[in-house]
Amino acid sequence: MSTRWDSIRFTVNGQPRTVHAPPMKRLLDVLREDLHLTGTKEGCGEGECGSCSVRMNGELVNSCLVPVLQAEGAQIQTVEGLAPDLDSGGALHPLQEAFLHCGGAQCGICTPGMLMAAAQLIERHPHPSQAEIREGLAGNLCRCTGFARIFASVVAAATHAAPEQEPDAR
Amino acid sequence: MSTAATTRSQTRIVGAPVPRKEGIDKLVGRAQYVDDLTREGMFYGATVRSTIPRGLIRSIAFDPHIAWCDFTIVTAKDIPGKNHIQLIVADQPCLAETQVNHCDEPILLLAHPDKHKLLAAVAAVHIEYDPLPAVFSIEESESQKEIILGEDNLIKSFLLEKGDVDSAWARAAHIVEGEYRTGPQEHLYIENNGMIAEWSAEDGITVWGSLQCPYYVHKTLRAVFDLPDEKVRVIQTETGGAFGGKEDYPSVLASHAGLLAMKSGHAVKMVYDRMEDLAATTKRHPSRIRHRTALDADGKLLAMEIDLATDGGAYSTLSATVLSRATLHACGPYVCPNIRLRSRAWATNHVPYGAFRGFGAPQAIFAMERHMDAIAAALHIDPPIDPVELRRRNFLHQGDRNATDQLMREPVILDQLLDRALAESDYHAKRARYARENLASPVKRGMGIAAFYHGSGFTGSGELYLNSLAGVDVTPDEKVRVLVSNTEFGQGTNTILTQIAAEALGLEFSDVTMVPPDTAHIPNSGPTVASRTGMVVGRIIERACLQLLALLRESAGLQEKSTREQFFAACRRFRAAHGKVESLCYYEAPPGIHWDDATYHGEAYGAYAWAVYVAQVAVDTVTYSAEVEDFWAVQEVGRVLHPVLATGQIEGGVAQAIGYALYEKVVLENGRMANNQMTNYIMPTAEDVPPIHVVFEEIPFRYGGYGAKGIGELPHDGPAPAILNAIRDATGVPFNAIPLLPEDLFATLAAREHPENLWEPVAS
Numbered sequence: 052m053s054t055r056w057d058s059i060r061f062t063v064n065g066q067p068r069t070v071h072a073p074p075m076k077r078l079l080d081v082l083r084e085d086l087h088l089t090g091t092k093e094g095c096g097e098g099e100c101g102s103c104s105v106r107m108n109g110e111l112v113n114s115c116l117v118p119v120l121q122a123e124g125a126q127i128q129t130v131e132g133l134a135p136d137l138d139s140g141g142a143l144h145p146l147q148e149a150f151l152h153c154g155g156a157q158c159g160i161c162t163p164g165m166l167m168a169a170a171q172l173i174e175r176h177p178h179p180s181q182a183e184i185r186e187g188l189a190g191n192l193c194r195c196t197g198f199a200r201i202f203a204s205v206v207a208a209a210t211h212a213a214p215e216q217e218p219d220a221r
Numbered sequence: 222m223s224t225a226a227t228t229r230s231q232t233r234i235v236g237a238p239v240p241r242k243e244g245i246d247k248l249v250g251r252a253q254y255v256d257d258l259t260r261e262g263m264f265y266g267a268t269v270r271s272t273i274p275r276g277l278i279r280s281i282a283f284d285p286h287i288a289w290c291d292f293t294i295v296t297a298k299d300i301p302g303k304n305h306i307q308l309i310v311a312d313q314p315c316l317a318e319t320q321v322n323h324c325d326e327p328i329l330l331l332a333h334p335d336k337h338k339l340l341a342a343v344a345a346v347h348i349e350y351d352p353l354p355a356v357f358s359i360e361e362s363e364s365q366k367e368i369i370l371g372e373d374n375l376i377k378s379f380l381l382e383k384g385d386v387d388s389a390w391a392r393a394a395h396i397v398e399g400e401y402r403t404g405p406q407e408h409l410y411i412e413n414n415g416m417i418a419e420w421s422a423e424d425g426i427t428v429w430g431s432l433q434c435p436y437y438v439h440k441t442l443r444a445v446f447d448l449p450d451e452k453v454r455v456i457q458t459e460t461g462g463a464f465g466g467k468e469d470y471p472s473v474l475a476s477h478a479g480l481l482a483m484k485s486g487h488a489v490k491m492v493y494d495r496m497e498d499l500a501a502t503t504k505r506h507p508s509r510i511r512h513r514t515a516l517d518a519d520g521k522l523l524a525m526e527i528d529l530a531t532d533g534g535a536y537s538t539l540s541a542t543v544l545s546r547a548t549l550h551a552c553g554p555y556v557c558p559n560i561r562l563r564s565r566a567w568a569t570n571h572v573p574y575g576a577f578r579g580f581g582a583p584q585a586i587f588a589m590e591r592h593m594d595a596i597a598a599a600l601h602i603d604p605p606i607d608p609v610e611l612r613r614r615n616f617l618h619q620g621d622r623n624a625t626d627q628l629m630r631e632p633v634i635l636d637q638l639l640d641r642a643l644a645e646s647d648y649h650a651k652r653a654r655y656a657r658e659n660l661a662s663p664v665k666r667g668m669g670i671a672a673f674y675h676g677s678g679f680t681g682s683g684e685l686y687l688n689s690l691a692g693v694d695v696t697p698d699e700k701v702r703v704l705v706s707n708t709e710f711g712q713g714t715n716t717i718l719t720q721i722a723a724e725a726l727g728l729e730f731s732d733v734t735m736v737p738p739d740t741a742h743i744p745n746s747g748p749t750v751a752s753r754t755g756m757v758v759g760r761i762i763e764r765a766c767l768q769l770l771a772l773l774r775e776s777a778g779l780q781e782k783s784t785r786e787q788f789f790a791a792c793r794r795f796r797a798a799h800g801k802v803e804s805l806c807y808y809e810a811p812p813g814i815h816w817d818d819a820t821y822h823g824e825a826y827g828a829y830a831w832a833v834y835v836a837q838v839a840v841d842t843v844t845y846s847a848e849v850e851d852f853w854a855v856q857e858v859g860r861v862l863h864p865v866l867a868t869g870q871i872e873g874g875v876a877q878a879i880g881y882a883l884y885e886k887v888v889l890e891n892g893r894m895a896n897n898q899m900t901n902y903i904m905p906t907a908e909d910v911p912p913i914h915v916v917f918e919e920i921p922f923r924y925g926g927y928g929a930k931g932i933g934e935l936p937h938d939g940p941a942p943a944i945l946n947a948i949r950d951a952t953g954v955p956f957n958a959i960p961l962l963p964e965d966l967f968a969t970l971a972a973r974e975h976p977e978n979l980w981e982p983v984a985s
Contacts, residue, residue: 083257088250089250089253089256089257090249090250090251091250092254092256092411092412092461093256094411094412094413094495094899095495095898095899096494096495097495097898097899097900099898099899099900100411100899102411129250130248130249130250131249131250133249134249137249143245143248143249147245147248147249150244150248151240151241151244151245151248152238152240152865153865154241154865154866154868154869156241156244156247156248157462157711157712157713157869157873158247158410158411158412158460158461158462158463158710158711159243159246159247159248159252159459159461159711160254160410160411160412160461160462161411161461162247162248163250166248184907185907185908186907186908188907189906189907189908190906191907192409192411192899192904192906193411193907194408194409194410194411194462194464194873194877194904195462195711195712195869195873196869196872196873196876197869197872197873197874197875197876197877197905197910197913198872198876198906198907198910199868199869199872199910199912199913200865200868200869200872201907202907
């Protein structure tokens, strides 16, 4: 691997950032080590588990498979960007709220990646069917929940975010 | 009972779906797992491992192309105390010194400030061996042709005897035999094992890590570093899944990180990548279980002879206790007057097998419940007896005695659980329909059941030996804190213990916090294993809270009926007089618990959780894939402390056990895991898990925390036999080994239906 370091500019959670890093450094490591955004997790390092999922230019990517040079100029969203105003009294993202109440997170290690996949899913399918939910989350492994509470969380969040679909009684 | 019993059942917070205690931190990315932490001047550590399964270490050479002066190098000679991991028997070295007994055994440790330098350095340590013959199966080990451990390769054996088996065979109307096998299973927690260690002459050693049992790690570190209690400190970081896989192994990793920290003078972080974690850490014990069963003319069990063997791997680790739990679950939830059960854990040159959710019970229950279906298929009774009726005729009931002669004092509602499971799943109607439809369809459907129990807490006298201490204190800023060494790793420890304390003290959920697990600040309330947290530790917390209320009433003027404000006012008065407000209690055994380890006789567990599971399976005879289409899990686990968390435990356990049955195969080649990647070790995904219908029947257990019994391990026990029983129902072919992959289905089904399609000729 080249020892050349480059300056790479991109936007993370709405903030313009510049990092000085080897161009082949994994986006995952740049986020965690250079930008101290440790919410994004490594599970397998080979794109199988989805724990490192982030959104890049509106696409869901495994950040362990993205060399940082590919992120030049990109818009990146991580779990830390889902509820940006939380520290100043802001609300959780509807998905976070739903995961909290429906039991969508147990050990929590897959949760940041799962939330990003779920956010992508709901953007694509505001009222996802069970089949769409299963397909949308199939690249994110959870060993704790058996996925059922995660599916329920996505349904609850979609219902919350789309009031015209709200059931009569809760 | 007293008024306490009334209030105990009319709860505000116990039984309510309060949000997970640490939930928000996990959801916003704030929760700190070990790999999220750094220490000033921190180095990174790596492990040089054996590449052969067994042999003598002849030489260790360091490739001159590496600048070794920049590395910290640790070998067994650097260990200040004992070179062993302190579990049941101290036979596992912390670092191999003269001989290796399995592949990927740690031999030498490296640390460097730049973690990117470690990979090449590990590859540049050249170890030469004089290989020794290795043993890779139960059969090779029991043949004793090569002795690899002790005098006979035997790690542990048990003999459980009841009645007179030998005279029963002559009286039997039917005798049915079967052999059942289970493979290793990987925990596949999504967070790999990881640890950070710091060392100083003044403070001794401190470790932060992903772990289940802080005091297990503490015990090993004391021995490895030859330090007194107070100079060893173990802190659990947020733990990303464990399932038993972080019960024993963290003691190894903490020792390694600690040795590098001591020698380098820097904090050292060791976090395994997935390939190293899969290759080098523990898995579920493989098993081979043989049943020979005598029945009378009515299909009632007359005698069971069981030969149960497990592969323990290269060192003893926890194999003896896993074997114990397998032994105690091997006869199922049935009445049988005559039993002889021999169980043995054999040493092999595999990576040591260890704790995994269910701890031997899933293996034993797989065999027993497949065997019950084999019996039902073999019996020719008029009127015919099906798998459901066979089980019903033999179920334990309250007042019966089980295999260890334990009297079932508490209610046993297996019939009710069975009826509910059959009704919810529409079992009989579906079975009849599939029998008709399967004739003309390439997709064969079937229904399978499993009935089982799971003992809660440590076996026999185990809880008494543990002598757990736990309790609560109240801080000057008016927070009640739960003081336990029991850890959260997703299953809900933080939430349920907070619920119990808030409930018992008449406070709100938000008034109670958990003290972070740190051996400098918490009492030893035992390990977080064996489905013991809610029942055993929960009960201690409940008692400690009631003890605190009594204390405040006696000496701080607290009234019988008091508000939250009056409670904290009483705490202030008590603190002014006594300095601190704290209430700790030791474990108290339920009455009537007598266990004889020598004869394996008596009260094996304080309580049992009971369940009947039903699987609906489709086998595609074109692709040879088997799919679980629907699943019903009906159980009685005492009081359900938290409906959402409890349901999540069952669903997660069922999904993990579906993987155990149909997907997850550890491929071992020359004793090494060949498929040590998530790419080719396949767990169920969101596309694979069926709807899982969870039903709880609640009978509060008076000696458990607010009526709870164990729940965490139970759901891993039943799915595998239920699924293979459903495949038998669908195809008419008995499969008696797991994992059952499409290639296994193909090999058998294709040979039966189209022998000409087999790639290789079938021997006739």
